[in-house]
Amino acid sequence: MQEIQFYKYQGTGNDFVMIDGISTPVELTLDQVRKLCSKGFGVATDGLIILKKAEGLDFEMDYYNADGTQSMCGNGGRCAVKFAKQIGIFPTGSYRFKAIDGLHEATIEENGWVNLKMKDVSQIKTYGTDFILNTGSPHYVVQTDQVKSLNVVEEGRKIRYSDPFKEEGINVNFVQTINDTSIFVRTYERGVENETLSCGTGVTAASIVAAHNDRGFNRIEVETLGGKLAVEFDRTSEEHFENVLLCGPAELVFEGKIKLS
Structure with missing residues (x-):
């Protein structure tokens, strides 16, 4: 039996299980991810995020949807930045982190909002x-x-x-x-x-x-x-x-x- 310390964050109602995998590395199976996100047996969230170490960056965001699939999540990225601050990551400038779609930067404003730089869009x-x-x-x-x-x-x-x-x-x-x-x-x-x-x-x-x-x-x-x-x-x-x-x-x-x- 594995005991997990978790934090629940939300960004305009889009909610996530957050796990600190920087202080202590964390590896979860897909079944565990689904259980953590589930309504009946877990925390009842839209997704799960594990923060991991990333060389030359502030962290890596490992994001899972509630069904265990992986993707980029904008609200999740903003919550990950706030969580990084909570666990003691304080960059000199903007936060820089890696997600499944590449590198991102973000800043935390005085009003508490997080401004997250997304990927360029080149085709509609x-x-x-x-x-x-x-x-x-x-x-x-x-x-x-x-x-x-x-x-x-x-x-x-x-x-x-x-x-x-x-x-x-x-x-x-x-x-x-x-x-x-x-x-x-x-x-x-x-x-x-x-x-x-x-x-x-x-x-x-x-x-x-x-x-x-x-x-x-x-x-x-x-x-x-x-x-x-x-x-x-x-x-x-x-x-x-x-x-x-x-x-x-x-x-x-x-x-x-x-x-x-």
Whole structure:
């Protein structure tokens, strides 16, 4: 029986089990990951993050969805930075860490928000009237004027399990434009296989698709069921977006110990 010290963090309702694998290396089986995230037997979270040592960087973020699959998670990355600060990592400048999609940088603002630099986006594919792009994880974006009343689980599941996407999966975002600089987003997440209160890579994808000026700096205010975020980016050409920042709160909820077999 293995006893694990864990911390539960949330970023606009997107919640994660956080484990310090820097002080003491931690290795979990996929069954243990699923159990830790589960509602009935674990902590009931959308995912799990283990912070590990990374040469020349502040840490490596090892992220698992609730079903044990791995991907990049924007809100998880922001929470990982706050957790790194909690366990005593204080860089002289910005935090620098490695995730499954590459290197990231982040800063913690005076108001507690974490600004996380995401990967550049260099392609947006049209799919009928919808859009597909990768912001660290693959996202399908549907524009709607009824986002609050939509059955996101039912409609998202139809797309996620349709023939083109069912094997590898895709996150499905429903976005309503409020004005030129603000949107409302709801997301069905693969790996969780349900709607989450917020999805960082999803609101990033939705912001790039749904609300931006033709060239130059953009800041998009984003509402989700779990709270407010912002996405900043520079649009340098028709399909190229650089200096992408995901900005929002990240907070410790509680901590505890759990025994795993």
